[in-house]
Amino acid sequence: MNDNEQMGFLYKLFDTSLPRLGPRDDRSTRKALDMLLSERSKRVDEPGTGKLRILDIGCGNGAQTIQLAKHIDGTILAVDNHQPYLNELQRRAEAEGVSDKIQPSLKDMCDLGLPEGSFDLVWSEGALYVMGFREGLVICHFLPAPDGFLAASELCWLRPDPPAECQQFFANEYPAMVDIVTNLSIIESSGYKVVGHFTLPESAWWESYYHPLEDRLQSFRKKYATVQK
Numbered sequence: 471m472n473d474n475e476q477m478g479f480l481y482k483l484f485d486t487s488l489p490r491l492g493p494r495d496d497r498s499t500r501k502a503l504d505m506l507l508s509e510r511s512k513r514v515d516e517p518g519t520g521k522l523r524i525l526d527i528g529c530g531n532g533a534q535t536i537q538l539a540k541h542i543d544g545t546i547l548a549v550d551n552h553q554p555y556l557n558e559l560q561r562r563a564e565a566e567g568v569s570d571k572i573q574p575s576l577k578d579m580c581d582l583g584l585p586e587g588s589f590d591l592v593w594s595e596g597a598l599y600v601m602g603f604r605e606g607l608v609i610c611h612f613l614p615a616p617d618g619f620l621a622a623s624e625l626c627w628l629r630p631d632p633p634a635e636c637q638q639f640f641a642n643e644y645p646a647m648v649d650i651v652t653n654l655s656i657i658e659s660s661g662y663k664v665v666g667h668f669t670l671p672e673s674a675w676w677e678s679y680y681h682p683l684e685d686r687l688q689s690f691r692k693k694y695a696t697v698q699k
């Protein structure tokens with residue numbers, strides 16, 4: 471199977487109808503948003519007066535975009551490089567009555583072409599890794615306004631002795647994965663000051679990410695049983 475065919479399978483598996491495209495949950499999105507808004511209220515003289523400008527990088531079908539839109543007074547530029555995800559985001563935003571706050575935009579996150587300091591919040595759930603976590607942080611560093619913030623989730627090792635099978639799997643799939651302490655130092659050395667961090671609950675992986683994917687994988691295995699790797 472060539473790269474194009476592999477991407478085709480990936481998009482079929484990670485279909486727009488999945489509730490979300492990465493491990494996350496609404497409560498964690500809110501928790502991170504509240505953390506940053508609280509910090510912002512300490513720094514900005516009149517935080518209530520300006521509308522927030524948010525950039526959501528790698529928004530996918532928009533589970534977090536819609537959560538953010540529901541809880542902020544402002545606008546969100548939601549960027550992804552797969553138009554069907556953006557179409558689904560638009561559909562969901564209309565259904566939830568927040569489409570006036572969201573502008574879906576087909577862009578490559580590596581080449582955003584956006585003006586310096588143009589966002590109060592730069593958001594990226596499960597997507598900065600596409601550029602490489604450190605590279606993504608560096609590339610995005612110019613985007614938040616001087617009193618702005620960046621929020622990102624990143625896959626981390628949570629224990630020093632992961633099972634051998636996991637080590638083997640991630641040695642192939644994401645060899646750049648490091649632990650939390652190392653990621654915190656990567657963040658600081660990329661020019662950011664850490665406001666806070668937390669680990670997603672296990673349920674954020676299982677309930678609306680792995681379980682729906684498991685269901686799809688079963689039908690996929692049957693449908694494409696004869697396709698060569």
Ligand SMILES: C[S@@+](CC[C@H](N)C(=O)[O-])C[C@H]1O[C@@H](n2cnc3c(N)ncnc32)[C@H](O)[C@@H]1O
Nearest residue numbers: 490491492528529530550551552578579595597
């Ligand atoms: C793991 S998904 C996360 C999506 C969403 N943030 C969520 O948590 O449900 C990563 C997203 O990044 C997008 N993506 C991958 N490469 C990209 C690129 N070069 N530019 C923009 N988006 C990209 C994918 O289409 C996908 O929607």
